[in-house]
Amino acid sequence: MKNRSHKRRESRGLGAFFLAFTMPFLILSGCTFDNSSTIQAKKIIQYHDDRYKDNPLSGTVINGVRVITLKAYQFYFSPSTIVVNKGERVRLIVSAEDVPHGFEIEGLSIPGYNIETVIRPGFPVTVEFTPDEKGAWEIICTIYCGFGHSTMKGTFVVK
């Protein structure tokens, strides 16, 4: 009896040993996946009714186009969350309110827009596109704008 329980402990020990060795590989292979710059990989979360059902749609619809003003500050976007409908035309007017900023909806390509565009105060940048996939993506700042640059983020929701 004593001997058997000892054996069980030993096999559990082996399991932990096995995990300790395979974990780094599992994590590494996860990273490799993330590096493939597919649209799917960049989507931060699947659209979820419960999570976003109370978020009102952003901006104003003018002549069938949802027009949204996005203001960039050190070090945040206002509004921090943008919500649009799948399949509708969206016009984003992005302005820098203090120092030059940039913007990108990571994983969503906007036709004709270069993510390295420097948005300077007083010179808003307008982009137009039609999101065709439900989900939530991260809005990031693409131009170094100070110590908080890398934390300057927003969320773009398509529902």
Ligand code: CUA
């Ligand atoms: Cu704003 Cu970098």
